[in-house]
Amino acid sequence: MNDQVLRRLWLPVAVVSGILILLGALIWLLFSRVESSISPDPVTIANASLSNMQQQNRLTVFSASYNATVTSTLNKLGLSARKTLIMPGTVRYELDLAKLGAKDVRWDASDNTLYVEMPAIEIARPEVHMEQIQTYDDGGILIALTDADNILDQANRKKGVDALVKQAQNPLQMKLAREAARQAVRHNFTVPLQASGIAAKVDAFFPYERSGYTERWDYSRPINEVLAEQQQKKATTE
Known part of the structure; x- marks a missing residue:
């Protein structure tokens, strides 16, 4: 009689326990999904920031004005002509x-750091301030009687553009441009992360600085690999 009573009591208890376990599992699964949908993911945010930056195509990080x-000199028909040009311009x-x-953006979860290897700085073709160009010539016969004036102008303008580019490549200006680029890229990635509370x-x-980041770069993972792994895990749990 006692055995029958125990069996009758055990069966409802077992059923209730099973239901509670099942409910617990469902609640855990529900909360984990809600948490994953609410909790900000730095890799997902970084990937969105990257997409927005790529849509900008080219980003001007610095500009400077120069004077070339x-x-x-042109020698022709035993005569010579000389012309000087002063060309102001702006370089981006x-x-x-x-x-x-x-692949150039990597997340290191161990120290909550996003590493970004930027492309090298590019110098755009100078914007010449045509209205400010000044020219000086020797007023010789060759300029007066031939097309030497146009020939010298064309030669000087090419030299002037090349000189502006060369000035723009000086180490100090390149350093300023790289630092401006570094700050711009940091800002574009940092602001969305901070806005999400991360x-x-x-x-x-830059690529030339890669040697100083070898250890952390090799240890961290590209965000596309992290996202692919997250999607795979999500697919297996659904």
């Missing part, structure tokens, strides 16, 4: 964001 002074320093891919660091560097 060049002189050309740009990042080609189309070259910034997911206290992450963003460390941006």
